[in-house]
Amino acid sequence: MNFRSDNEAPINNIILQAIIDANQGYEESYGYDTHSEQFTAQCQQLFQSWCEVLPLTTGTAANAIAMTLACPPYGSVLCHEHSHMHADECGAPEFFTAGAKLIPLPGKHGKIDLDHLDRYLAGTGVHGEHESLPSVISITQCTEAGTLYSLAELQQLKAIKQKYNLALHMDGARFANAMASLGCSAAAMTWQCGIDLLSFGATKNGAMMAEALIVFNPHLTNQIKRLRKRSGHLISKMRFISAQLNAYLKDDLWLTLAQHANQMASTFKQQTQHNIEFIQPVEANEVFCRLPLALIEQLQAIGFEFHIWPRHKDVIRLVFSHATARKEVDQLAAAINEFKA
DSSP, X not given: OBOSOGGGSOOOHHXXXXXXXXXXXXXXXXXOSHHHHHHHHHHHHHTTSOOEEEXXXXXXXXXXXXXXXXXXXXXXXXXETTOHHHHSSTTHHHHHTTSOEEEEEOOXXXXXXXXXXXXHHHTTTTTGGGSOEEXXXXXXSSOTTSOOXXXXXXXXXXXXXXXXXXXXXXXXXXXXXXXXXXTOOTTTTTGGGTOOEEEEEOGGGTOXXXXXXXXXXXXXXXXXXXXXXXXXXXXXXXXXXXXXXXHXXXXXXXXXXXXXXXXXXXXXXXXXXXXXXXXXXXXXXXXXXXXXXXXXXXHHHTTOBOEEOTTOTTEEEEXXXXXXXXXXXXXXXXXXXXXXX
16 A cells, blocks of 8 residues: 555556547647646636636656746846755856856744844845855745745735745645645736746646646746756647646546545544654645654555655655545554554
């Protein structure tokens, strides 16, 4: 039973069927097809705003292109020290920006400490042209710790970005899980909180390979399509990416899938909270918990798969997906609760 990653979950059947349905006849290539046009219209309706939309195949491309749009080579990106942007992109943002500097910042539960961020920005400029120019704040929603920035915290970030005249980017690889948890509108969690660029993820939540970069700030769209081409992500048969995203959004399928994943994580916590230590708050579809080493070995031996957190042999990450069955959660919880050291 796999709790290792939502990346390892199967494709949702409705989304898979949308790919098959799109495979009828001929369509214009390179994003000028009807499916891609429909996805742009769906996004503008969903976010209640104009936006530039780039269907893509990876979150790395979305993050890297976003940084290229918002950050010059002599600029810097402020992000959490454990963010995907900093720890898991193999230098892609630095590469595509031709050398912009990532500034990792601390903060509990995967969230940037906003007071620290404000103090850091207040102290920049002392060295003039000798230092990188702060250009972008990048946050992750949900964070790498499975936690959420509240709407109030997002408004604080908006005030900070306006105070220092920066762009604000959101890495939304699990955007749907955050939406389902907060219960707010897509507009309220993005441009109304000052988000200029959103990396919109679908792959972790039921798509085969479908992501998008959504830009709300028209001043940050210069040569955006050429940047996509240069990154290697101008897909010739774009319709098969956009068809996934259209099915994903239709009838709020994306939220239904995310709500299920979140509920499975919540159910697991409810069933085990008296027997294990939770390292992070459970706010979406990820659980970080500390277990005895003997229990970890026992769980692996009987077929449970999960991620042992780097540098912490007794901490595991469990990820609950759109395809996680309730019986699997029950079996995992029972195995933990019945363990005797």
